[in-house]
Amino acid sequence: MNVSGTAPVCFVCPILTNASPNINTCEDSQGQFLSVQTDVSEIDIEFRLFNSQVGNPYSGGTPLGSAVTPSGSPLTATSTVGISGLAPGTYYAYAILDTDDPDLTDSNCRPFEEILIVIDSKPSIDIPNQEICDSTTSVNLTVLEPDGQTGGVWSNGDGDLGDATAADPTTGPFTYTYTDANGCVGSDEVTYTILQELEAEAGEDQTICSGATVSLSGNPSPGMWSTAGDGTFDDASSATAVYTPGANDISGGTVVLTWTTEDPSGPCVGDSDTMTVTINEELVAEAGDDQTICSGATVSLTGSPSPGMWSTAGDGTFDNASSATAVYTPGANDISGGTVVLTWTTEDPSGPCVGDSDTMTVTINEELVAEAGDDQTICSGGMVSLTGNPSPGMWSTAGDGTFDNASSATAVYTPGANDISGGTVVLTWTTEDPTGPCVGDSDTMTVIINEELVAEAGEDQTICSGGMVSLTGNPSPGMWSTAGDGTFDNASSATAVYTPGANDISGGTVVLTWTTENPSGPCVGDSDTMTVTINEELVAEAGDDQTICSGGMVSLTGNPSPGMWSTAGDGTFD
Incomplete structure (x- = not known):
C-alpha cells in the first residue's frame, strides 16, 4: 500500500513498495525476515x-x-530480526519510515507498507506414555494415534519403523x-514402561496335625485367601492369615488354599x-477303661493306637511293654497302695503330629483270704468255739453237728453223733462275695473228737466177811482206790483183788473207785465207784444135841433165821 503525504518544498517523501509477501507459516517455522523497497536511501526504515x-x-x-538504512539496488530495507515467538493467530507487520531519522523533515510524510502474517498452530500431538506387562512382546503403535491425526510416521532411535503395528516395546x-x-508438523514421544507382571505365591505346601491351624504367607499383597474346603480364615484379606480347617477338610485329609x-x-x-494343606489325623491315645482287679490277679490291657509303649507309676511288670495288649502284674507296692496308674504312650508318627498318652487306673482290691482258724481237738460231748475271718461269712459242716449261728464268725459248733463216732469233722468258713472282682x-478246719473216757468200776458186789473182791476196772490204765481200810494186791491193775x-467188814460196806489216767488231748480221766457189801459170815446154830424117847418129837431152835432144816434120816419136819 502506498500512501503519500504532501512534501515540503524541496523535500521528496519516500515511496515504500514491494514489501515482503504475506507470510503464512507454522508456529514452529517462524524466523522469516521482512523487507520493503524504497526510492530514498537517506531515511531509515523500521x-x-x-x-x-x-x-x-x-x-x-x-x-x-x-531501524534499517536501505541499501542495494533496488534500495531495500530488511528487518534486523525475523518474526519469532508468535502464538498461532493473525498479525500485521508494517514497514514505516523511522520518525527519529533527522532527514525526515516532513511530518506529513508517513508512507507504510502492510504485510499479513498468519501463524498456524502446529498439530498438538498428545499420546500418553504407556504401561505394559513384561509378558507383552509386541505393541500396535497405530492404535495410539489421536483421532483426526492418524497416518503419521512412527520412528525410534533407529529411524522410521516399517510396521508400527507390531513394534518391539523394548x-x-x-x-x-x-x-x-x-504442513505444520507435530510430534510426541511415547515411552513404554514395562511392568513386572504379578506372580502370586501362596507359599509351600504344609502338613499339619488335625486340630492345628495353618499360618499362611501370601505374596505379593494385597490379595485375598480362599479355600476349596469348609475351614475359616481369621482375616482372609491378610497375607499372613491363619486358617482353621473345617470338619470336611479334616475328614478329607487335604484342603487347597x-x-x-x-x-x-x-x-x-x-x-x-x-x-x-495335608491334614494328618492327630493321634489320640486310649489306655482303655479303668479296671478293678483282685490282689494276686493280672491286668489285661488294650492300648490304642499301636505302636506304643506301656509304663507304670508303680512297681509292677509288663509281659511286653511294647505290646498294646500287654499283661501287667502288679507289684507289692501297687497292691499295698490299692491303686496303680498305667500309661499308654503312642510312638511319634512321621509328620508334624506327635505321640499322645493316656492313663488308666487299676484299683486293686485286697483278695479275701478266709481263715477258719486252727484245727481243734475236743472231747466227745464238748463243743467247738469257732473264729472265722474275715466277716461276714457262713459256717458249714461236713458232718451232722449243728451251729448255734452259722452266719456268726464266732459260732459254736456242737458235734453230731456221726461226728463223734467218726472221730473227726471238717468245718468250713466261707466269706461272702465282696463287691468288685x-x-x-x-x-476249713478239722475238729478231732477224742472219745471221752467213761470209767467203769464194775457192778457192786456183796461178799462174805473174810472174802475178797475180784475187781474189773475199765478202761485201763487206771488206779484203784478205797474209801475203807482194805488193800489191793495191785492197785494199778484193772483186775486187782x-x-x-x-x-470195812465191821462197817458192812466199802466204796472202791477206779480212776482212769488222763489221756493226751483235751479229755480228762474219769472215775467210777462200786460198792462192796460185806455180809457177816453166818454161823448156824442147830442148838444143843437132844435125847428123846422114840415116839417123841424134837423141838428145834435153829439160829440164825431164816434157814432150812434137813435130816439125815427119814423123819419129817413139821
Whole structure:
C-alpha cells in the first residue's frame, strides 16, 4: 500500500513498495525476515508488528528489530530480526519510515507498507506414555494415534519403523510425527514402561496335625485367601492369615488354599497360586477303661493306637511293654497302695503330629483270704468255739453237728453223733462275695473228737466177811482206790483183788473207785465207784444135841433165821 503525504518544498517523501509477501507459516517455522523497497536511501526504515490491522502504524505496535538504512539496488530495507515467538493467530507487520531519522523533515510524510502474517498452530500431538506387562512382546503403535491425526510416521532411535503395528516395546521410546493440512508438523514421544507382571505365591505346601491351624504367607499383597474346603480364615484379606480347617477338610485329609492378588493399577492383572494343606489325623491315645482287679490277679490291657509303649507309676511288670495288649502284674507296692496308674504312650508318627498318652487306673482290691482258724481237738460231748475271718461269712459242716449261728464268725459248733463216732469233722468258713472282682474264699478246719473216757468200776458186789473182791476196772490204765481200810494186791491193775479191812467188814460196806489216767488231748480221766457189801459170815446154830424117847418129837431152835432144816434120816419136819 502506498500512501503519500504532501512534501515540503524541496523535500521528496519516500515511496515504500514491494514489501515482503504475506507470510503464512507454522508456529514452529517462524524466523522469516521482512523487507520493503524504497526510492530514498537517506531515511531509515523500521518494521512494526500489530495484533490487528491498523490505519496508522506509526503509533503503537511492537518494533521488529531496529531501524534499517536501505541499501542495494533496488534500495531495500530488511528487518534486523525475523518474526519469532508468535502464538498461532493473525498479525500485521508494517514497514514505516523511522520518525527519529533527522532527514525526515516532513511530518506529513508517513508512507507504510502492510504485510499479513498468519501463524498456524502446529498439530498438538498428545499420546500418553504407556504401561505394559513384561509378558507383552509386541505393541500396535497405530492404535495410539489421536483421532483426526492418524497416518503419521512412527520412528525410534533407529529411524522410521516399517510396521508400527507390531513394534518391539523394548526398542522405544517411539516418536510419532504428524503433518497437518497446513504442513505444520507435530510430534510426541511415547515411552513404554514395562511392568513386572504379578506372580502370586501362596507359599509351600504344609502338613499339619488335625486340630492345628495353618499360618499362611501370601505374596505379593494385597490379595485375598480362599479355600476349596469348609475351614475359616481369621482375616482372609491378610497375607499372613491363619486358617482353621473345617470338619470336611479334616475328614478329607487335604484342603487347597488359594492366594489371589488384587488387580493392580495398569495393564497387568492379578494372579493366583495354590498351596495344599495335608491334614494328618492327630493321634489320640486310649489306655482303655479303668479296671478293678483282685490282689494276686493280672491286668489285661488294650492300648490304642499301636505302636506304643506301656509304663507304670508303680512297681509292677509288663509281659511286653511294647505290646498294646500287654499283661501287667502288679507289684507289692501297687497292691499295698490299692491303686496303680498305667500309661499308654503312642510312638511319634512321621509328620508334624506327635505321640499322645493316656492313663488308666487299676484299683486293686485286697483278695479275701478266709481263715477258719486252727484245727481243734475236743472231747466227745464238748463243743467247738469257732473264729472265722474275715466277716461276714457262713459256717458249714461236713458232718451232722449243728451251729448255734452259722452266719456268726464266732459260732459254736456242737458235734453230731456221726461226728463223734467218726472221730473227726471238717468245718468250713466261707466269706461272702465282696463287691468288685474279688470272690469269696473258704477255709476249713478239722475238729478231732477224742472219745471221752467213761470209767467203769464194775457192778457192786456183796461178799462174805473174810472174802475178797475180784475187781474189773475199765478202761485201763487206771488206779484203784478205797474209801475203807482194805488193800489191793495191785492197785494199778484193772483186775486187782481187794481184801476188805476190819473197818470195812465191821462197817458192812466199802466204796472202791477206779480212776482212769488222763489221756493226751483235751479229755480228762474219769472215775467210777462200786460198792462192796460185806455180809457177816453166818454161823448156824442147830442148838444143843437132844435125847428123846422114840415116839417123841424134837423141838428145834435153829439160829440164825431164816434157814432150812434137813435130816439125815427119814423123819419129817413139821
